[in-house]
Amino acid sequence: MNQPRTKRGEQTKAKLLAAAEGVFAEQGYQAASIARITERASVAQGTFYLYFESKLDLFEQLVDDLNRRVRKAMSDGAARGSNRAEAEREGFREFFAFTAEHPALYRVVREAEFVSPGAMRAHYERIVEGYREGLERARAAGEIGDVDPEVAAWALMGVGEMIGMRYVLWPTGDDGPYGTGATPVPDDVFDEMVAFVQRALGTAPSELTAAAPAARTQEDS
Known part of the structure; x- marks a missing residue:
């Protein structure tokens, strides 16, 4: 072509x-x-x-295009972190921002399971590949615990995907699974998810994450 x-x-x-x-x-x-x-x-x-x-060729190239863009967004976010804990937080932040802007990512990838299974598998494997490499470096540097980078990468990708589905795509429950009601992940949900991920990886909560709830409390007072 x-x-x-x-x-x-x-x-x-x-x-x-x-x-x-x-x-x-x-x-x-x-x-x-x-x-x-x-x-x-x-x-x-x-x-x-x-x-x-053909339409199939377009669909497969769309899956690839969405994958490339979401990986870049996550990579750019992670690059802002000075350690793995911060990298996780900022990578997830950009993933959720991308999902809110491109909610079609969910439907397109899920349809790929039936339309083009190879494209769907490649989508997830490409995300995991970069994730695994980052976790391997973090483990070698002592920034995370003794976890299997491969298993952790798949598990963390699942966390991000399901949190995004629940809080980005289904904010009100009445817009349909791929409706127009995409919203940002609430701050308290985001903080709880990041803390969960950090505990799972054996990292200490980053100062910025720990300070976020306190900062919001001061703003509300």
Whole structure:
């Protein structure tokens, strides 16, 4: 498949991916059509085939695109931390921010289980790979306890995914599983989750995390 050779081509492909993200989230893979996607992107149907072979090819490239962007967001957040405890907190913060902005991530990845199982597996394995490497370095540096980085990476990814589903996608319970009611994770939930993760990894609570509840108490008084 030809890749965009110009800036305009890159922008056109990005528009198609963004349109597909919305259409797949709203209608699901089976009901979504190339015509609907190109209409939303304001792109001619013939142009679609310059970048994608089929609806399935578009779907798989969308999974890959969402994966790349969410991993970058998490990596950028983790890089702000001066130790693993802080890296965990900031990485989760960016994951939840990305999920709130792109709630389609959940539906697209879950549909991939049936539409393209390989794409779904690659999505999770790529996240775990980077996570595991960070945990391995932290264990070697004595920043976390003697945990298995592979098992811990999968477990922590599960924590983030389920907390995000409960508090980002289901804030009121009446917007449907992939509705428009995406909201930030409440501060108290975020602090409790981070403390849980730090205990599981055998790290001492970071000063910033420990100070957060006290800071909010002072603000409320």
